Amino acid sequence: MSRDGEPPVNDGSGAGPEQASGGDGDEGAAFRAGVRDALAGLAARLDREHERAAHREAVIDRLHEENQRLRRGELQHLLxxxxxALYRVHDQARRESGRLAAPGPAEAPDPGQTALLLAALADDVADALARLGVxxxxxxxxxxxxxxxxxxxxxxxxxxxxxxxxVTAVxxxxxxxxxxxxxxxxxxxxKLDQGAGGAGEKDLEPAGRAAQAGRDGAERGETMNSGLGTDR
Structure with missing residues (x-):
């Protein structure tokens, strides 16, 4: 009791140490539990994102492999x-080589046949290029x-x-x-040869003089023959 005989008033501010420490412990435990739950949720979310990323990488790798396989197939189809054509060129060259190297009487290669063979080889290569768009x-x-x-x-x-x-030759x-x-x-x-006309003229001048000298000599011979005939 107080000095005046009235009972003391308890305003709650004077709570005991045990009650205060108990309240702080509950709040700390709840906070830690909330942090653990948040971290667990974040870890689970990261795991799911990691799985999605791994799945995307696997899909990309598979698509890249399929693309490479398709490109190789297209390249093989183009080739x-x-x-x-190279098979035909090889076979024709082999046959001609075997014919020339065959034992027996040696026969000189026919130029006409050789020309036809080479033309056929060139046509085979041109046909192969044409199939490629060339x-x-x-x-x-x-x-x-x-x-x-x-x-x-x-x-x-x-x-x-x-x-x-x-074009003069191909x-x-x-x-x-x-x-x-x-x-x-x-x-x-x-290319026009500027000296071609002059050279031609120079080449023709000696021949012209020789022809003219021949004509003069023939005329003199005829005159002499005529004179001799008159003397007789």
């Missing part, structure tokens, strides 16, 4: 005509020189002004794809 184009002698389609490999002096700047055909020249045709180009 099939080339292989077929077309062969030829150049005829006398055609105007075209720098976009022709590759000059030699210059041929010409005396005819009309042949100046034209060394190899050209190839193009979709209008784009992949390889230019190798050609010889004519």
């Amino acid at each position: 099939e005509p080339v292989r077929t 077309e062969r184009f030829t150049v005829e002698p006398g055609a105007p020189y075209d720098a976009s389609r022709h590759r000059p490999v030699a210059v041929t002096p010409v005396a005819d002004p009309l042949a100046d700047g034209t 060394q190899s055909d050209g190839f193009e794809q979709g209008g784009k020249v992949l390889r230019k045709a190798a050609v010889s180009v004519g």
Whole structure:
């Protein structure tokens, strides 16, 4: 009791130490439990994301492998005509080699047959390239020189002004794809020889003088013969 005889008033601020420590322990335990739950949820979420990432990587790897397999198949399909043409070239070359090396009376190779064989080999290769979209184009002698389609490999002096700047000979055909020249045709180009006329004239002058001397000698001989006949 107080000095005035009234009972003391308890405002709750003077709680015992045991009660205060018990409240703090409950709050700390709840906080720690909440943190553990949050970490467990975060770990589970990370595990799920890791599984999804691994699945995506597996799908990407599988698609890449399938793409590579398809590309290899397409490449092999594109190379099939080339292989077929090379088979024919190989077989023709083998047959010709075996024919020339066969025992027995040696026969000189027929130039005409050899030319046909080489032309057939070139046609087989051109056909294989055509199946790949590469077309062969030829150049005829006398055609105007075209720098976009022709590759000059030699210059041929010409005396005819009309042949100046034209193709005089073809060394190899050209190839193009979709209008784009992949390889230019190798050609010889004519160039007007400025000294051709003078050289020709110089070459003709001695012959002209000799012919004129022959004609003069013949006339003198006829005159002498006529004179001798008159004397008789």
